[in-house]
Amino acid sequence: MATSLKTTPLHPWHVGRSANMAAFGGYEMPLWYPAGAKAEHLAPITAAGLFDTSHMAVLTLRGPLVRPLLQHCFSKDLDRCLGPRKTPLVPGRCVYGVFLDEAGCVLDDAIVYQCGETDYMLVVNAAMGAPVAAHLRRHNPDETRALVHDHSDALGKMDLQGPAAAKILARILRNPDQVFDRMVYFSFKGTFAPHLLPGAPVTLLDGTPVLVSRTGYTGEFGFELFVAPEHTTRLWQLLLEAGAPEGLLPCGLAARDSLRAGAGLPLSHQDIGPWLFADNPWLFVLPWDEDGSGFTKDFGGGRAVLAAGSAPCTLPFAGFDPRKIPLGAASKVTAPDGTVLGGVLTCTTDMAIDRVDGVIVSIATPVAGGRPESFAPRGLCCGFVRLDVPLPPGTEVLLTDGKRTLKVxxxxxxxxxxxARTPMATMLS
Amino acid sequence: MKEIEELKLPDDIRYTDDHEWAKITGDTVLVGVSDYAQDQMGDVVFVELPAIGDTFAKGDEFGTLESVKAVSELYMPMSGEVIAVNTALADSPELINQQPYATWIVEIKPSDPSEYGQLHDAASYLQLLKG
Incomplete structure (x- = not known):
């Protein structure tokens, strides 16, 4: 294994548990543990899974000019982004969006957390802390009034995902009732470092400060948890012990990728990246005005996106069995007659779903919703394609790598x- | 991932460079994949099998194993005709992970039984894995 790869604080734990390790984003990370990627894909849908996400980067921003700086650089309009009434971002809430360059191409996607009146936190992808910090500094008129600090490799982060996540987390928090009270999707409480970032005092039973965010990357209910790096392994072990009765499993990046693909979430630099951010399923991150004809603010890359004519179109797809197409230059999307339509961005297998009389059913689908009493899904190939022309849902196309051809x-x-959006009270009852 | 020392390598079968195994059962040969192969691939979620009656030369691709990670081709350890395929794999591809040596994929009638002797025995295969 190349020695240049970085590791997270949990690396010794992963290796000690015989995880299958691989390089991702410059880090050596677990792909799966001995339970296997299928069990790890199913656990966050039926019970809960725990993912090491300490490879992701966190920036903190402090000062009176931070909000204008983010308004200038981030795709969401922070003054009109919460709920159906489009209220302003406030402390305790967070929003998902993208950073674009002037040409409207994606630098990275991110979640912006407002922690205090003039304190914010940004969570970006592995290895993207420095580039995003540099991008912000380039647009920063006054560093003394908008201080940007990159915490890459100085933070422990893990995602607890699944319907049992709140019950499990409650067992190790000092004040779970307060933490979970009115904790809606995309809200958070606490701080991982009280001297760096303001936040309500949320702690583990032993007093360790933790930031609890009701977000995730699986499409399932759960939390992203942030602690100082020295507490990472202990929090991980506390959670695994607390979650044993529910069948909580440590989960690797293979399950993380198949879960997010099935949930329709993009992987930065694979499904969105250095090409125009247009005609894709994630345009909700743009600051649309009421009639959807323009933007409520001017921001970096916004004009290029609005001025775009017809761009290649990114669309989700699902197949009819678990077989995949390897990603690469040889992999193409074609019409049934062989006409090339575009390329394949993501292709993986969601092992929790299958087709029942043509309709996609999940192991989480209620029997009343169409799941057969005995349902053993084989999994379905799924992901995203990028086509030269848009096609309506239901259209069948072929994926081919020159060797194998699959209908999707x-x-x-x-x-x-x-x-993911199920109310907290439902999950705790 | 298993350490080399943890891998099961029975000595009553032979192995290929591509991590298939072959086992003589009377006039026929059963073919599967090694513990090393299943451990590297991770969970097998789909198996593409040849048709009964298909004939292959030694080294020909005869099917694929679809794992969570990738698509892996299967190569014939010996020349011959497919006389049976393991139909249990259609519903339970995970058998390959659970019992790599009890789970045969195809049964062939070899056209040149002497090819068996050219395959790795357990000691030679272990050396191959150790690199």
């Missing part, structure tokens, strides 16, 4: 009955 269907959604 353009979709709006892939895995049904996801739990």
């Amino acid at each position: 269907e353009i979709r709006d959604q892939i895995r049904p009955d996801r739990t």
Whole structure:
């Protein structure tokens, strides 16, 4: 294994548990543990899974000019982004969006957390801390009034995902009732470092400060948890012990990728990246005005996106069995007659779903919703394609790598009955 | 990932460079994949099998194993005709992970039984894995 790869604080734990390790984003990370990627894909849908995400980068921003700086650089309009009434971002809430360059191409996607009146936190992808910090500094008129600090490799982060996540987390928090009270999707409480970032005092039973965010990358109910690096392994072990009765499994990047693909979430630099951010399923991150004809603010890359004519179109797809196409230059999307339509961005297998009389059903689908009593899904190939022309959902196309050809269907959604937005009270009852 | 010392390598079968195994059972040969192969691939989620009656030369691709990670081709350890395929794999591809040596993929009637002697025995295969 190349010695240049970075590691997270949990690396010794992963290796000690015989995880299958691989390079991702410059880090040596677990792909799966001995339970296997299929069990690790199913656990966050039926019970809970725990993912090491300490390879992701965190920036903190402090000062009176931070909000204008983010308004200038981030795709969401922070003054009009919460709920159906489009209220301003406030402390305790976070939003998902993208950073674009002037040409409207994606630098990275990110979640912006507002922690105090003039304190913010940004979570970006592995190895993207420095580039995003540099991008912000380039647009920063006054560093003393908008201080940008990159915490890459100085933070422990893990994602606890699945319907049992709140019950498990409650067992190790000092004040779970307060933490979970009115904790809606895309809200958070606490701080990982009280001297760096303001936040309500959320702690583990032993007093360790933790930031609890009701977000994730699986499409399922759960949390992203942030602690100082020296507490990472202990938090991980506390959670695994607390979650044993529910069958909580440590989960690797293979399950993380198949879960997010089935949930319709993009992987930065694979599904979105250095090409125009247009005609894709994630345009909700743009600051649309009421009638959807323009933007409510001017921001970096916004004009290029609005001025774009017809761009290649990114669409979700799902197949009819678990078989995949390897990604690469040889992999193409064609019409049934062989006409090339575009390329394949993501192709993986969602092992929790299968087709029942043509309709996609998940292991989480209620029997009343169409799941057969005995349902053993084989899994369906799914992901995203990028086509020269848009095609409506239901259209069948072929994926081919020159060797194998698979029939797949353009979709709006892939895995049904996801739990990410289920109210906290329902999950705790 | 298993350490080399943890891998099961029975000595009553022979192995290929591509990590298939071959086992003589009377006039026929059973073919599967090694513990090393299944451990590297991770969970097998789909198996593409040849048709009964297909004939292959030694080294020909005869099917694929679809794992969570990738698509892996299967290569014939010996020349011959497919006389049976393991139909249980259609519903339970995970058998390959759970019992790599009890789970045969195809049964062939070899056209040149002497090819068996050209395959790695367990000691030679272990050396190959150790690099």
